[in-house]
Amino acid sequence: MHILITIDHPIDTACALVIIFWLALVIQRLYFHPLSCFPGPPLAAITGFYRTYFEVIKGGEFLREIQNLHSLYGPVVRIGPNELHFNDYSAHAEIYSVGSQLTKDPSFYRCFGVDGSAFGAVNPCVSKIRRAFMNNFFSRRAMLQLEDMIRQKAVHLVSRLSNSKQPNNMFLAFRSATLDIITVHMFGHCVDALDHPDFCAPLLLDIQTAIPLLWTIKSFPWIATLYLFLPKGVGLHLHEQFRAFLNVRQTLIRWLNRSQSEAEAHPFLHDQSICHQIFNPFNKPCHAYPSMQPVFDEILSLIQAGSDTVGNTCTVGTFHVLNNDAVRLALVEELKANWPNDEDPIDLSVLQDLPYLTAVVKESLRLSHGFVSPLPRIVGPMGAYIAGHYIPPKTTVGISVTFVHLNPILFPNPTQFMPERWLQPSSTSLNKYLLSFSSGPRMCLGISMAWAELYMFFAYIFRKMDMRIVEFDISDFNDFKDYFVPIYGGGQLHVIRAEYA
Ligand code: HEM
Numbered sequence: 001m002h003i004l005i006t007i008d009h010p011i012d013t014a015c016a017l018v019i020i021f022w023l024a025l026v027i028q029r030l031y032f033h034p035l036s037c038f039p040g041p042p043l044a045a046i047t048g049f050y051r052t053y054f055e056v057i058k059g060g061e062f063l064r065e066i067q068n069l070h071s072l073y074g075p076v077v078r079i080g081p082n083e084l085h086f087n088d089y090s091a092h093a094e095i096y097s098v099g100s101q102l103t104k105d106p107s108f109y110r111c112f113g114v115d116g117s118a119f120g121a122v123n124p125c126v127s128k129i130r131r132a133f134m135n136n137f138f139s140r141r142a143m144l145q146l147e148d149m150i151r152q153k154a155v156h157l158v159s160r161l162s163n164s165k166q167p168n169n170m171f172l173a174f175r176s177a178t179l180d181i182i183t184v185h186m187f188g189h190c191v192d193a194l195d196h197p198d199f200c201a202p203l204l205l206d207i208q209t210a211i212p213l214l215w216t217i218k219s220f221p222w223i224a225t226l227y228l229f230l231p232k233g234v235g236l237h238l239h240e241q242f243r244a245f246l247n248v249r250q251t252l253i254r255w256l257n258r259s260q261s262e263a264e265a266h267p268f269l270h271d272q273s274i275c276h277q278i279f280n281p282f283n284k285p286c287h288a289y290p291s292m293q294p295v296f297d298e299i300l301s302l303i304q305a306g307s308d309t310v311g312n313t314c315t316v317g318t319f320h321v322l323n324n325d326a327v328r329l330a331l332v333e334e335l336k337a338n339w340p341n342d343e344d345p346i347d348l349s350v351l352q353d354l355p356y357l358t359a360v361v362k363e364s365l366r367l368s369h370g371f372v373s374p375l376p377r378i379v380g381p382m383g384a385y386i387a388g389h390y391i392p393p394k395t396t397v398g399i400s401v402t403f404v405h406l407n408p409i410l411f412p413n414p415t416q417f418m419p420e421r422w423l424q425p426s427s428t429s430l431n432k433y434l435l436s437f438s439s440g441p442r443m444c445l446g447i448s449m450a451w452a453e454l455y456m457f458f459a460y461i462f463r464k465m466d467m468r469i470v471e472f473d474i475s476d477f478n479d480f481k482d483y484f485v486p487i488y489g490g491g492q493l494h495v496i497r498a499e500y501a
Pocket residue numbers: 118119120127131182302305306307309310313369370371375436437438441442443444445446447449450
């Protein structure tokens with residue numbers, strides 16, 4: 001009889017089976033899942049669409065939701081069927097530090113579309129090989145060779161800004177400088193973003209436009225193949241973002257092909273960029289990047305990791321310095337005392353020894369955060385103890401760095417820009433909580449380049465120019481959306497030379 005019903009009504013039966021399966025899954029996730037003892041909203045325990053709603057539909061709001069959940073449920077919250085988030089700064093070291101065996105979560109990192117890069121490597125052995133190769137180009141020693149080029153870009157930035165009697169968009173200006181630096185380092189050619197009117201280089205604008213696409217691709221990976229067929233009216237934003245994303249890819253492919261031809265034609269070129277070295281036929285075959293696809297993945301990841309991050313830190317820092325006369329005067333005074341003739345070039349090593357400048361850079365890093373999303377890691381087969389809790393194998397865990405950087409116990413008045421907090425006798429113990437670059441085996445590979453750029457830009461900007469803020473208010477930097485990087489509401493920071501203010 002039962003078999004007869006099945007044959008007579010196959011669609012009904014299929015629907016009934018699907019419903020039974022989903023009900024069983026819901027009950028399992030709520031009551032019998034290894035994470036069911038952790039608090040959190042039932043909907044988040046049942047389905048990943050809880051997160052998708054905040055990331056895609058509400059747009060970059062998941063970090064704010066995590067903050068709400070911690071105030072409701074306490075320091076450990078189940079934010080997905082298989083995922084926990086911690087609001088406990090001790091958890092950061094346990095998840096990300098040197099001894100950590102936890103690995104990157106492939107279901108998250110896949111959405112960047114750079115699986116072949118150092119950033120996209122999930123397997124620790126593969127990551128080691130790629131990081132070892134890339135370290136040749138981003139070590140402290142490598143930065144000494146790049147110091148001149150970074151200084152030239154800082155000089156160029158200042159000359160562009162000081163020749164203008166109009167307000168300058170610092171959001172785009174700093175990103176133009178960092179984009180120029182990373183393109184020279186990658187291709188041996190500069191994209192010359194600093195020379196574009198109003199700092200509106202097409203590559204830079206396309207990178208910015210494409211950023212929100214990240215969460216859409218993470219939740220709906222198939223949309224990348226379908227988008228061409230979507231009617232324009234249905235998703236205008238989506239079309240804009242995809243168009244920008246494809247432009248970025250096409251530009252990079254063109255540049256990559258040019259580097260390959262150059263490397264083959266001139267293998268003994270003196271100044272070799274990253275791509276020239278990879279493609280040089282006389283170098284040993286590069287095991288880290290055996291074909292064109294991983295090389296492409298690497299440059300796509302470097303251009304994103306290397307331009308927006310430093311640009312954001314500089315924009316946030318510049319706002320805070322200009323917003324507080326005492327800070328601005330103390331910084332300028334230190335720079336003048338140690339760099340009396342600003343026509344002379346200044347060495348990075350001199351800047352690195354300046355305590356107030358260093359404190360300004362650290363405070364800028366703290367309040368700009370780096371990547372604001374929790375960086376998800378998977379617990380290994382033995383399980384782990386995090387913040388005093390036993391965490392079962394295969395659980396995804398993470399903590400957004402904002403929970404450390406804005407913790408009032410570590411950083412009293414956490415939203416205030418106070419370089420002095422880094423200048424107290426006890427301040428060295430604070431360094432371990434400045435986690436913009438993350439820590440451990442997967443910490444930022446470009447950290448030396450980032451510090452070099454930050455020192456140079458802050459020193460040149462504040463030693464050579466007297467600026468005032470136009471059209472901006474502090475709430476714009478405290479209120480951001482989370483698209484892996486922070487995206488601020490309101491306008492972009494504009495400044496004008498003091499004599500024209
Ligand atoms: C203020 C500037 C910067 C900040 C705050 C920053 C922050 C970070 C963070 C938090 C990570 C870890 C990401 C994760 O675990 O998923 C990371 C990784 C990485 N960063 Fe940076 N970064 C900065 C600048 C740069 C620059 C200038 C470059 C190079 C051009 C760079 C290249 C990389 C690479 C290749 C990785 C991947 C490392 C790995 O996964 O093993 N970053 N960065």
